[in-house]
Amino acid sequence: MNGSPNIARTAALIGDIARASMLSALMSGKALTASELAREAGVTIQTASSHLSKLEQGRLLKVRKQGRNKYFELASQDVANVLEGLMGLEAGTHPLKTRTGPSDAALRHARVCYNHLAGDMGIQLYDSLLANQYLKLANEKLILTRKGAQFVREFGIDIEHLQSAKAPVCRECLDWSERRSHLAGSLGRAFLQRFETLKWIKREEGSRIVKFSRHGDDAFNATF
Amino acid sequence: MNGSPNIARTAALIGDIARASMLSALMSGKALTASELAREAGVTIQTASSHLSKLEQGRLLKVRKQGRNKYFELASQDVANVLEGLMGLEAGTHPLKTRTGPSDAALRHARVCYNHLAGDMGIQLYDSLLANQYLKLANEKLILTRKGAQFVREFGIDIEHLQSAKAPVCRECLDWSERRSHLAGSLGRAFLQRFETLKWIKREEGSRIVKFSRHGDDAFNATF
DNA sequence: TTCATAGTTCGATCATAGTCGAACTATTCG
DNA sequence: CGAATAGTTCGACTATGATCGAACTATGAA
Structure with a gap:
């Protein structure tokens, strides 16, 4: 009964429901x-405003x-993790209902998780x-090797810039669809942006789905 | 707006609040x-019954x-993880409020997380x-080495029995107080039980706090 | 300044759901 | 077989909070 009220x-x-839609x-x-979030949640702007201030306060x-x-x-990433965890609970709950539609399959294949690439x-x-x-996984920390730093640099990511910031460069994030780890942190974000600039991927407006172009898919598979 | 209602x-x-207390x-x-859960949540048995059936249904x-x-x-462990995640959000939110009392310090030192040992x-x-x-961490999977299996066996845990069950033997679990991993899975559970049988630890009734005996503390530090 | 757009605040309405008392079923113990 | 305890169901009450209309402030454009 200690931290339960929190x-x-x-x-x-x-x-x-409205706030969950926004999140x-x-x-x-x-x-x-x-306004965009109001539309997303299907409520008026006034209502959205009230919800958003609560979410901010919280x-x-x-x-x-x-x-x-x-x-x-x-x-924060932690908030995203909790949300993913909740989605995972729902997904695990109804093993029959998991593959409801094509959008679900697309989400499982490639989606955005907060700011990095998730899914298969x-x-x-x-x-x-x-x-x-x-x-490399050292203890439970994920670190970028020297070899890795060079690779990332050659791939077109300004790794020194990332490393100079205080945010962690590498971080693990658990996938709700696969129950496996994938790359988060500022490097994860940078990869996603780089894929976008390289036109390997295109993001569907107003959804988390990530679409690989034909060329992008080939290039991705050749590289990784 | 896809999985948001879920x-x-x-x-x-x-x-x-009542359900959170129970959880x-x-x-x-x-x-x-x-009845115990009703008392824990501070509601009547009828109310608790209603809550519990909802939690079960969910x-x-x-x-x-x-x-x-x-x-x-x-x-499941996944449910526990989400709950820990939520606690972590709260903890991260109020960096001043984190060390509220002695019970909090005790929780940080050693507590039960679902069915295994957490905290420092x-x-x-x-x-x-x-x-x-x-x-050993191989890919993102935690595995028990042959050396480890022998150690565990000598420590008094029936490892073959654990391995024959379908549940994962080793699993990581993220600590909200330390933001580090600790051992979950059936092996984590077995360790906790073994510590209890060895009288290294005693669990406070109605709380998650784990108290090490003087002897238990020494033995634990000598062993691990 | 005047108009348009973005967002907030206030007030009234209304629905959801948490709560408990009372009466019910189910199991155990003499 | 009762008597006692564990838990459920039902119904009525109530409080919380989600919602929107209307009137407000704030920023930007002409």
């Missing part, structure tokens, strides 16, 4: 405005003000980096 | 009866009927097993 507060915050939308990693969201717009995003392709990336000893 | 349903289930109590890993709890008693426990001592155990190469 977890109830947070869970109740997630436990509203789900933000799992794409993109920062969205209040430290689930982080806000950035830009002119007359207010951009919301998930407060995310796991392939992660496994390949480990197999090539670009990443 | 996560809202689950989160709302956790988001009630927290069950984080001790012990199976509790409906697949957060698993029920075992024994005579005229009904024993409830968390449905849990991490010490995990690290030691890795350092001695009793455990």
Whole structure:
């Protein structure tokens, strides 16, 4: 009965359909405005405003003000993890219902998790980096090897810039669809951005689905 | 807006104070009866009954009927993980409030997480097993080495019995207080039980706190 | 300044669901 | 067979909070 009221507060915050829709939308990693989130959740702007201030107060969201717009995003990777965990519970619950539609299959194949690549392709990336000893698991920490740093640099990612920031470069993230780890952290984010710039992938508007172009798919498989 | 209603349903289930109290109590890993859980949550038995059936329906709890008693426990390690995640969010949110009392310090030192040891001592155990190469991280899977199996057997755990069951023997679990991994899975559970039989530890009634005896503390530190 | 758009605040309405008392079933123990 | 204990179901009460309309502030554009 110790920390229970606290977890109830947070869970109740997630436990509203409108707010859950907003949080789900933000799992794409993109920062969205209040109006966009209102539309996403299917409520009026006033209602959304109320929800968003609660989510911010509950430290689930982080806000950035830009002119007359207010951009919301998930407060941290930890928040994203909890949300993924909840999705995982639901997925594990109904083993029959898991493959409901094509969008579900697409999500399992490749999707955005907060700000990095998840799904089958995310796991392939992660496994390949480990197999090539670009990443190494030391204790329970994931670290980028020297060989890995060079590879990443040649792949077109400004690794020194990432390393100079205080945020962790490599981090594991558990996949709800595969129950395997994939790469998060600022490097995970950088890979996703790089794939986008290279036009290997295209992100569906308003969803977490990541679509590989024909060329991108070939190149990805050749590289990782 | 895809899986959002689902996560809202689950989160709302956790988001009630009475139910959160029950779930927290069950984080001790012990199976509790409906009346015990009612007392824990501070509601009448009728109310508890209603909550418990909802939690069961929502697949957060698993029920075992024994005579005229009904024993409830968390449905899976995944459920425990989500709950730990939620606690972690709360803990990370108020960095000032983290060290509220002595019970909090005790929880950080050694506690039960679902059915295995967590907190500082849990991490010490995990690290030691890795350092001695009793455990090994291969890809993202945790495996027990041959050397490790022998050690575990000599420590008084029937490892063959664990391995014959279908449940995973070794598993990682993330600590909310330390943000480090510790050992879960059936081996984690077996260690906890073994410590109890050896009288190294004693579990406080109705809480997650694990108390090491003077002898137990010495022995633990000598062994791990 | 005037207009348009983004977001907030307030107030009223309404539905959901948490709560308990009372009456029920089910199991165990003499 | 009762008597006692564990848990469930039902119904009524109530409080919380989600919702929207209307009126507000704030930023940007013309």
